Amino acid sequence: MTKITLRESLRHAIDGIGRCLVHERNFRIHTVAAVTVVLFAWLYGVDTGQRALLAVAVATVMTMEMMNTAIEAVVDLITQEKNVYAKIAKDVAAGMVLLAALFAVGIAVIVFHDWTRIVDVIGRLFSSWWSGLLTAVYAGAAVWFIFGWKPHSGS
Numbered sequence: 001m002t003k004i005t006l007r008e009s010l011r012h013a014i015d016g017i018g019r020c021l022v023h024e025r026n027f028r029i030h031t032v033a034a035v036t037v038v039l040f041a042w043l044y045g046v047d048t049g050q051r052a053l054l055a056v057a058v059a060t061v062m063t064m065e066m067m068n069t070a071i072e073a074v075v076d077l078i079t080q081e082k083n084v085y086a087k088i089a090k091d092v093a094a095g096m097v098l099l100a101a102l103f104a105v106g107i108a109v110i111v112f113h114d115w116t117r118i119v120d121v122i123g124r125l126f127s128s129w130w131s132g133l134l135t136a137v138y139a140g141a142a143v144w145f146i147f148g149w150k151p152h153s154g155s
């Protein structure tokens with residue numbers, strides 16, 4: 001294979017992210033969760049250390065999901081037949097994402113531990129008709145992005 005330029009290499013990497021966004025529903029769920037966490041953290045008010053912790057958690061889950069997709073593709077390339085090693089590879093890859101997601105939830109619970117502030121953020125979101133409308137539009141767009149976007153594009 002011929003050597004590719006740095007620019008081409010970057011384009012392939014962006015294609016990989018785009019592929020996950022278009023074809024992988026789980027990746028879209030993680031993307032929406034990441035955006036929601038960022039917005040919620042902004043409204044909740046977190047310090048620099050907490051921001052870094054959330055960023056690491058979000059990045060870990062999203063990269064693990066991409067690694068899972070890559071492993072699934074390689075397994076399917078090697079065999080489409082039922083195979084015990086194919087099952088191990090795919091199950092372990094899926095478990096890796098689940099574990100990362102559980103740790104991310106744990107970190108979110110630690111960072112967003114103050115119920116009074118959570119209730120305050122929710123109250124602020126619905127404090128006026130326009131902020132309530134914006135919240136509803138965001139929720140609708142998120143659901144559409146996850147389940148409605150390219151509905152026949154696979155998992």
Ligand SMILES: Nc1ncnc2c1ncn2[C@@H]1O[C@H](COP(=O)(O)OP(=O)(O)OP(=O)(O)O)[C@@H](O)[C@H]1O
Pocket residue numbers: 026068072079080081082083084086087090091094155
């Ligand atoms: N070739 C195979 N041999 C044996 N079991 C398999 C094989 N392919 C898939 N499986 C089993 O089916 C499960 C789902 O595999 P599949 O390739 O459909 O992943 P998926 O549902 O697309 O996963 P994700 O939701 O993470 O995208 C695997 O975790 C594994 O247990």
